[in-house]
Amino acid sequence: MKRKIIIEIISSLLILLFLYASVSKWLAFKVFIGEINNQPFPNWMTPYLVWSIPIIEVIIAIGLIFERTRMPALYASVVLMSAFTIYTIVILMHAFKYIPCSCGGVIRKLTWPQHLFFNLFFVGISLLGIVLKKREPVHAADV
Template identity: 40%
Template structure:
């Protein structure tokens, strides 16, 4: 059984690591969303040049920037951080899968519809870049859950009734 001091040190380390992951994710989501909004015409043109239907293209044109902004806001808001990490993971999974399909030759020619720093990358670099941020999103979600589960037992470690504490969280928690 670990001591309270060791537990608190691990919690602090996990909390700091989660904050670093959040900052790194924000360094992705904020610039790419600003780029899409500030040069909307170029973003729209790039999306409509992708090898999927224009109907899907128009859905993406009007949902991606808003979704990326929503992710950034959720990540900085403690109450919605879990949702931000889940959305980041889902969107990075979709982007990474799309690039993987392109690398596997699903389409003959595929224009890159990306802006910001990403526009200077080739497809392989872009794939690994996305894998990195997908991994960060998953790791952030893991840390979020780890911190929540360790907080749930915090009072029991300090001597309070674990049974009463668990009952309290099961009835009122929205995790």
């Protein structure tokens, strides 16, 4: 029972993160487009990135809501947050001259080292959710 509660808390935190991030990007969509254009990616990628990132975040959040899709959504959370984490590490290694934060809302106020710890926290709880979910007993009704 305790495991189930922890999984629910982890899922809820991730849902809040991804929904907050995606809605913040959509509410300031022109700013988000400008920030993506200032990233070290070719500008032809901008339309794909500005639409796919928030949509992927929403899809992961929806997947985390339902028991049946929670495990794939936890894996997707690890992948997405790991990608953001790797990108943050590259920024901290000064691989680029100037990188604006294209995060939404209050997350954009974080420094790059704070971003790293923020991202690592969410990678960590996603991995913990996977481990706990794998250890859940299989019920006859679930088969």
